[in-house]
Amino acid sequence: MEGYDPKLPTGSVDVRMWILKRFIVTLWTACCAALLAIGTAHAQLEIDITKGNIDPTPIAVPSFLGTDSQTRDLGAQISEVIRADLERSGLFRSLDPASFLETQTNIDYQPTFADWRVIKAEALVSGRVVKESPTKIRVEFRLWDIFAGNQLAGLRFATTPDNWRRTAHKASDAIYKALTGEEGYFDSRIVFIDEKGGKVGRKKRLAIMDQDGHAPQFLLAGSDLVVTPRFSPSAQKITFMSYENVVPQVYLLDIETGRRELLGNFPGMTFAPRFSPDGNTLIMSMMSKGNSDLYAMDLRTRSTSRLTNDPAIDVSGSFSPDGRQLVFNSDRGGSPQLYTMNANGTNKKRISFGKGRYSAPVWSPRGDKIAFVKSHQGKFTIGVMNPDGSGERQLTESYMDESPTWSPNGRVIIFSRETKGRNGSNSVWSVDLTGQNLRKVETPGNASDPAWSPLLP
Amino acid sequence: MNIKPIAISLTVLALTACATKPKVEPVQERPVVEAPPPVFEEAAPTPPPVVQAPPVVQAPTFDPNAPVPGSAEDFAYQAGGEPRVYFAYDSYSLNSDARAALTRQAQWLQTYSNVSAIVEGNADERGTREYNLALGARRADAVKAFLVGQGVSPSRLTTVSYGKERPIDARSNEAGWSRNRNGHTNLTSGAIG
Numbered sequence: 001m002e003g004y005d006p007k008l009p010t011g012s013v014d015v016r017m018w019i020l021k022r023f024i025v026t027l028w029t030a031c032c033a034a035l036l037a038i039g040t041a042h043a044q045l046e047i048d049i050t051k052g053n054i055d056p057t058p059i060a061v062p063s064f065l066g067t068d069s070q071t072r073d074l075g076a077q078i079s080e081v082i083r084a085d086l087e088r089s090g091l092f093r094s095l096d097p098a099s100f101l102e103t104q105t106n107i108d109y110q111p112t113f114a115d116w117r118v119i120k121a122e123a124l125v126s127g128r129v130v131k132e133s134p135t136k137i138r139v140e141f142r143l144w145d146i147f148a149g150n151q152l153a154g155l156r157f158a159t160t161p162d163n164w165r166r167t168a169h170k171a172s173d174a175i176y177k178a179l180t181g182e183e184g185y186f187d188s189r190i191v192f193i194d195e196k197g198g199k200v201g202r203k204k205r206l207a208i209m210d211q212d213g214h215a216p217q218f219l220l221a222g223s224d225l226v227v228t229p230r231f232s233p234s235a236q237k238i239t240f241m242s243y244e245n246v247v248p249q250v251y252l253l254d255i256e257t258g259r260r261e262l263l264g265n266f267p268g269m270t271f272a273p274r275f276s277p278d279g280n281t282l283i284m285s286m287m288s289k290g291n292s293d294l295y296a297m298d299l300r301t302r303s304t305s306r307l308t309n310d311p312a313i314d315v316s317g318s319f320s321p322d323g324r325q326l327v328f329n330s331d332r333g334g335s336p337q338l339y340t341m342n343a344n345g346t347n348k349k350r351i352s353f354g355k356g357r358y359s360a361p362v363w364s365p366r367g368d369k370i371a372f373v374k375s376h377q378g379k380f381t382i383g384v385m386n387p388d389g390s391g392e393r394q395l396t397e398s399y400m401d402e403s404p405t406w407s408p409n410g411r412v413i414i415f416s417r418e419t420k421g422r423n424g425s426n427s428v429w430s431v432d433l434t435g436q437n438l439r440k441v442e443t444p445g446n447a448s449d450p451a452w453s454p455l456l457p
Numbered sequence: 458m459n460i461k462p463i464a465i466s467l468t469v470l471a472l473t474a475c476a477t478k479p480k481v482e483p484v485q486e487r488p489v490v491e492a493p494p495p496v497f498e499e500a501a502p503t504p505p506p507v508v509q510a511p512p513v514v515q516a517p518t519f520d521p522n523a524p525v526p527g528s529a530e531d532f533a534y535q536a537g538g539e540p541r542v543y544f545a546y547d548s549y550s551l552n553s554d555a556r557a558a559l560t561r562q563a564q565w566l567q568t569y570s571n572v573s574a575i576v577e578g579n580a581d582e583r584g585t586r587e588y589n590l591a592l593g594a595r596r597a598d599a600v601k602a603f604l605v606g607q608g609v610s611p612s613r614l615t616t617v618s619y620g621k622e623r624p625i626d627a628r629s630n631e632a633g634w635s636r637n638r639n640g641h642t643n644l645t646s647g648a649i650g
Contacts, residue, residue: 199582199627225622227586241590246575248617269594269618272587285591287618290549290598292591313591329588335547336588357547359585373585380583399629402585418582420629449586 056093057122057179059086062100064127064141065107071129071137074164078139081168082125084212085186086175088430089412090437095121107142116146123152125175135160139167143178153178165214166456173455185407186211189453190414191229191238194218195426195446204448206240208255211452213442219253220260228272228403231453233365234279238451239263241271250284252299264297264304276319277365283307283317283326294328296343307345318363318370319343320387327351327361327370327387338372340387351389360402363387366410369433373402382415384433395435399424405451414441416448527569527649532642536562540642542600543635547584549595551603555640559600562642563607570613572647576600578618579625579641581634586620593618600640615645 061083064075086092102115107126116124127141136158143153155174157167166187173184194207194216206226209216220226224244231238238253245262250270253260264270268287275282280299285292294307294317308314312332319326327340338352338361352358356376363370369384380400385392400418407413414430426448428441441450524530533540540562542555551559566572578597580589597616605611626633 199624204622227620227622246615246617269590271590285587287591287594290595290602290616292594313588313595315587315591316585329585359588375583378583380585400582422627422629424627424629 056091058095058120059092059123059125059175060095060097060100060116060119060121061086061125062097062104064129064139065105066129067131070161071131074137074139074161075127075129078129078164078168078171079125079127081165081212082172082175085169085172088212088439089176090432090439091176091180095119107140110149111144111146113144113146113149116144121146123175123179125171127171129164132158137161137164139164139171141171143175165210169210169212182411183409183455185409185412185452185455187456188408189231189456190428190441191219191231191240191451191453192428192443192447193227193229193449194444195448198422199424206238206253207444207447208238209443213444216444219255228449230274230405230451232275232279233277233454234275236453237275237279239273239275239282241273250282252282264302270295272315272317274316274318274362276323277321278323281319281323283319285315285317294326294345305345307341308348316360318361320363321365321367325363325387327363329359329361338370338385338389351385351387352392353389354392360404362404362406364406364410365408368410371404371406371413373404382413382431384413393435395431395433396429396438401429403449407452408455414450414452416450418448525650529644529648529650532562532565532569532572532644532648535565536642540644541639544596544638544640546581546634546638547592549592549599551599556603559603560607563604563609566604566609566613567607569647569649572644573613573615574642574644576604576614576616577623577641577643578616579623579637579639580621581637582621582624582629583634584621589620590618593620596638596640600642604642 061079063079066072066075083094087094099119101118102112104111104126107128111124111126124144124146125141127139130138132138137160138156138158140156142151145152153174155171157170159167169187172186176184188211189208190211191206191208194205196203203223204225204227206219206229207216208219224242226240226242229238229240236254236256238255240251241248242251248269248271249266250263250273251260252263263282266286270284270286273282273284282297282299284295284297286295291311292313292315293309294314295304296307297304310332312330314328314330316329317326324343325340326343327338329336330339333350336357336359337350338358339348339350341348356374358372358374360373361370370387371382371384374381374383379397380402381394382396382401382404383392383394395413398417399420401415404413404415411433412430413433414428416426417429418424418426425446428443428447428450429438430441431438524534537558542551542558576597578593578595580593584592594616597618601614601616604614624637626636
């Protein structure tokens with residue numbers, strides 16, 4: 001847990017300031033421009049991320065150049081973050097800078113491709129940091145295909161020195177996209193539940209961090225039990241369930257303004273909230289006399305419509321990315337299984353038919369898969385299936401794996417894993433859609449219920 | 458405290474019952490120890506209470522260590538040790554033990570009719586969070602429905618589900634799980650003490 005600051009800033013004021021700062025620098029980073037290609041682009045290097053990561057692509061990311069000690073330091077830090085991002089994806093192997101033969105002094109000239117071929121690099125990222133004023137820097141990089149001998153991408157970011165980390169993530173996203181053809185997911189955040197204490201009497205708090213575990217912050221003051229946070233796909237908003245009132249309910253939190261509100265005026269417990277892909281609708285479950293049914297709330301009009309009306313448990317609704325369908329969890333057939341239906345509640349059909357009990361379905365943002373939790377023979381696993389229930393595959397297995405959530409590009413799933421026994425605790429893990437590259441996600445402490453943000457604006 | 462007359466009379470009865478069942482100390486069998494000379498003249502010994510059989514009015518046997526009648530401790534005691542009933546895995550049906558315990562809970566709640574309670578539904582850790590919230594709610598509602606069926610006014614009972622968020626046993630084995638699958642009748646107001 002290196003890099004963990006045990007003194008997490010607390011309270012909405014801190015968060016607001018932090019968010020505001022981020023918002024301002026976002027405007028700066030938006031002013032990025034493509035660097036003109038040196039030589040013609042004929043990409044040979046293309047990484048197929050659909051087949052699983054058997055042989056990660058060797059990539060060289062030397063420290064970004066600088067003109068003084070400040071820009072040189074920033075350049076070293078930026079390249080380090082890019083290397084870590086690419087490595088964590090499992091698609092790349094970052095080569096040791098000590099093995100590099102060529103030391104470029106100007107990124108506007110072609111690298112000596114032969115020198116990079118010798119060390120078996122297939123791609124090279126060369127960049128620099130330029131100070132434009134005491135409060136403004138320019139970060140530029142070029143991505144080279146070593147074997148084709150041409151430039152695959154070149155980008156320039158205008159930003160502030162303290163925003164170097166986000167700039168690095170944006171560079172990682174651009175590199176990932178240039179090499180895989182898919183959007184990246186590095187400039188994104190994760191909301192989660194920070195956990196303290198053993199299984200009995202555990203304290204849980206809503207928190208947020210960068211996807212690589214940096215800058216963890218608590219989002220709420222107070223110590224009320226909070227579970228199942230979810231990110232809006234279209235805005236810096238989070239929904240979650242809190243026990244702050246007698247009846248636990250679903251809340252909405254704007255993380256830019258810190259404004260929090262109770263959603264709806266339901267007589268019973270509301271829970272299991274999740275946004276529609278356009279962020280305008282919230283699906284949730286409401287309890288009435290021991291029975292849970294699914295409701296959709298239009299967040300603009302606050303009108304609600306009932307989508308299920310069945311004595312069974314109906315929970316964990318999740319929209320398809322086109323917003324026209326929902327997958328949900330129900331025990332209407334006698335055991336917990338997955339069902340799909342139209343967004344208006346019609347055409348319900350069961351899609352899970354394997355051995356075991358299915359729950360917690362989440363539709364991929366790409367639309368091609370549904371992630372879920374399955375319990376069978378005392379184990380809980382994360383799996384994926386096609387929306388019609390075919391092609392089921394198991395990605396993980398442990399005593400308790402749950403709460404799957406998709407990366408913005410639908411290629412990675414993170415989830416929480418609880419270990420068995422008296423000293424059992426929760427941690428967050430990530431795995432590829434292919435079941436490869438299982439890794440622990442950095443969190444400030446024990447953590448559960450992760451939810452990935454969309455790519456930041 | 459706004460206790461209705463019926464409750465007062467029962468309380469007095471209970472106290473009387475306790476007081477009228479003294480333990481007869483076999484004083485003469487104690488080892489004889491030379492007592493220091495009395496500085497003060499000893500008061501006349503308190504006359505022993507008139508020993509008579511305690512009135513057998515109520516079925517529960519009285520225990521001198523029993524908690525204060527009408528207290529939350531008394532509720533737990535009368536309900537069989539703790540005001541929780543237990544469920545099978547992924548089930549919310551009440552077995553015979555649970556029904557018997559809830560019948561005792563209902564009797565007590567009818568005796569202390571100004572007491573309100575929240576029924577908390579709990580699940581073990583072997584389920585996903587949201588499903589367990591729904592399952593816990595079913596359990597809480599099953600407990601409430603049974604108590605109401607026994608004559609407790611529904612207006613005195615609310616429910617909440619904690620899903621798997623409030624385990625009482627940290628063990629990851631059947632002994633621990635079976636304790637964590639419960640409905641807990643938690644008194645919220647009106648209890649003595």
